[in-house]
Amino acid sequence: MIINLRSDTQTLPTESMLRAITSAPLGDDVFGEDPTVRKLEDMAARMLGKEAGLLVVSGTMGNLVSLMAHSNRGDEVILDPDSHIFYHETGSLAAIAGLMPMPVRSREGMLDPDDVAAAIRSPNVHYPRPRILCLENTHNRSGGRILPLDLHKRLCAIAHERGLKVHLDGARIFNAQVASGIPASEWAREADSVMFCLSKGLSCPIGSVVVGDAEFIERARRFRKQIGGGMRQAGVIAACGIVALETMIDRLAEDHINAKLLAQGLADIAGLKVDPDKVETNMVYAEHSATGLSTEELLTRLKEQGVLASGSPPNRIRFVTHRHIDRSAVEEAICRIKRAVEGA
Numbered sequence: 001m002i003i004n005l006r007s008d009t010q011t012l013p014t015e016s017m018l019r020a021i022t023s024a025p026l027g028d029d030v031f032g033e034d035p036t037v038r039k040l041e042d043m044a045a046r047m048l049g050k051e052a053g054l055l056v057v058s059g060t061m062g063n064l065v066s067l068m069a070h071s072n073r074g075d076e077v078i079l080d081p082d083s084h085i086f087y088h089e090t091g092s093l094a095a096i097a098g099l100m101p102m103p104v105r106s107r108e109g110m111l112d113p114d115d116v117a118a119a120i121r122s123p124n125v126h127y128p129r130p131r132i133l134c135l136e137n138t139h140n141r142s143g144g145r146i147l148p149l150d151l152h153k154r155l156c157a158i159a160h161e162r163g164l165k166v167h168l169d170g171a172r173i174f175n176a177q178v179a180s181g182i183p184a185s186e187w188a189r190e191a192d193s194v195m196f197c198l199s200k201g202l203s204c205p206i207g208s209v210v211v212g213d214a215e216f217i218e219r220a221r222r223f224r225k226q227i228g229g230g231m232r233q234a235g236v237i238a239a240c241g242i243v244a245l246e247t248m249i250d251r252l253a254e255d256h257i258n259a260k261l262l263a264q265g266l267a268d269i270a271g272l273k274v275d276p277d278k279v280e281t282n283m284v285y286a287e288h289s290a291t292g293l294s295t296e297e298l299l300t301r302l303k304e305q306g307v308l309a310s311g312s313p314p315n316r317i318r319f320v321t322h323r324h325i326d327r328s329a330v331e332e333a334i335c336r337i338k339r340a341v342e343g344a
């Protein structure tokens with residue numbers, strides 16, 4: 001049996017999601033007439049303490065329309081070069097939104113407020129207008145770390161004092177909620193917009209939601225249409241999202257326990273460098289330089305042992321736990337990964 005630790009995006013819809021799809025009332029969402037989409041959008045907005053919500057196809061689309069709705073072309077966006085928006089979204093902020101990235105490097109996902117303050121330029125005819133600060137929680141490339149609420153508040157305060165909007169890429173904000181015990185709405189309160197994904201640990205087949213104030217959401221809705229993201233009977237997607245928000249959040253705790261267990265097992269494998277203390281949610285990164293293998297070679301060896309992981313070249317591989325990975329799958333994965341590495 002394959003043990004698929006590539007991503008929590010690999011999760012399949014639950015039985016109740018499939019049932020919900022067949023009984024959801026539907027309409028044309030471009031006309032605002034799909035009651036199931038409206039229900040999900042209202043529910044998401046309420047949970048995060050915002051006025052309105054917008055269902056989008058993907059996290060990437062949610063981030064893009066949020067940036068577009070907060071800005072004008074040529075404006076500047078302050079963000080971590082290790083953020084998903086900068087690193088993994090095909091340059092859409094530049095290519096589609098016409099925005100200028102101002103990268104500020106974080107330390108393991110934690111932006112330094114002084115670095116952010118220094119990066120916000122004062123008005124000058126030569127400069128792009130600094131417009132948005134992007135945050136990411138949990139932070140993917142730092143291993144699913146949680147942005148502490150006090151740091152989040154300080155960063156938001158600096159941005160707001162200088163007239164910037166804050167967009168939170170909260171693809172896995174509910175992992176942060178479950179692991180920290182802090183409601184997602186606490187992080188959302190300080191941010192102007194939040195995107196979160198239904199299609200990751202929450203197990204939906206498709207979908208993310210953006211929340212913010214009503215005016216922002218109306219702008220985001222127009223941009224969603226402009227980039228081809230207007231959907232018709234999207235209640236089939238939203239129906240799964242409602243089940244996810246009602247029933248799938250608390251179980252993320254299991255994924256966190258399993259990730260910690262996996263990290264502890266991998267830490268004992270010679271050739272891999274893993275720090276279990278840094279595993280706060282459902283991701284484990286292993287640094288593999290000492291194996292002498294390239295990331296691709298190691299991924300191939302893992303695949304031969306029936307373990308799927310993802311690569312973060314040149315020297316890291318990533319394992320993500322999710323609903324289809326239980327404790328025994330983790331134990332088996334550790335044995336197989338050990339075999340793959342020792343074969344090196």
Ligand code: TLP
Pocket residue numbers: 006007008009057058059060061084085088136138139140169171172197199208
């Ligand atoms: N992340 C995916 C890959 O794209 C790397 C994954 O497997 O982790 N924000 C964050 C923090 C993300 O991790 C992701 C997806 C997104 C946004 C984008 O979501 P989608 O894939 O729905 O566009």
